[in-house]
Amino acid sequence: MKQNVLSAVALLSGLSLAVAQGVPSPVKLTSTTSVVTQTTQNGKTVETLTDASKVAVVPGTLLDMAHTWQSVSKSDLRNMKLDMKVDPATTFRSAACTVSGVTTLFSADGGKTFGLAPLKKTVTVTENGRQVQRQVEVKPSEYTNVRWQLPVVKAGSEGRCAIRAVVK
Template identity: 40%
Template sequence: MSPGCRSFVVPEVILKRIVAPLLLLATAAAQTSTVQQNVKFTLNQDLVRQTVTDGKTTETIVENPKTVLPGDLLREQVTLVNTSGRRVGQLLVNVPVPKGTEFAALTTANTDRWKVQYSIDGGKAYSVAPTRTVTVTENGRTVTRQVAAPLSAYTNVRWTVTGMNPDESLKLSFRVKVK
């Protein structure tokens, strides 16, 4: 983590709403201690219902569903609110893909304010387009190469937010499919 950069991990939560102060890792001088910053986050997990009428797809968001079924699409949405009264520097927002689901789609794409990366190893390494090493046989020879990891292999989504102004609120989200 670069000096001046703060990071937090949103805990894995299935079908629960969390409102809590954001815990950020301290900067270079105290990388091993955890400090509370005046940024709050809320993690919502909502059901996305899609209906097709006359060839047109319409989506309805069902907030805090009591039950979900295999194949259901869920929206994982983190809301960040800067309550510090001052500008907050760079933040790393790391959201694990919940157990029992698989990554389906990003709904908050890159902007000039944040960039998104993905992990396929539980958050140890991140990339814009994660790859896997595969070994195949071609023309009787064993060949090892890097190929794009399938979306189902994604374990974490991380946004790097350049900063937040006082009282600013940001919403970042992606979708998962229930296994």
């Protein structure tokens, strides 16, 4: 799998000060994008992840975009936030994280604000010739960003947080 080690400054808020001052990052991050293929074997659905750079990626392709992290700190880390942008060439489907106690938040405004699903937005509609504002649910396909809030990351632990999205 092609892997790119990403800077903790780009993805972890709260740790940027230590990194900016030249202190080594307490977390090693790796990013991968894989094509998800589902097949049926013995009546069960089996998923295969293939490096997206090694196969054709066309509209309708389901992608698994993941951040895998490993704590290289000798002490527990607290209140770590891991952010991922939903590529505009894709439509968000789902988010998952292997860490217990994680809170998954979503944004539909480019990462300016985050909240628990389902997100709400205010729209103006015309009813009986009058314009009124209504709260409506934001469709997951409108999500632009995902944030995982990890309350405690144990020293030496590792995890994986990912989104699934379909290529437009």
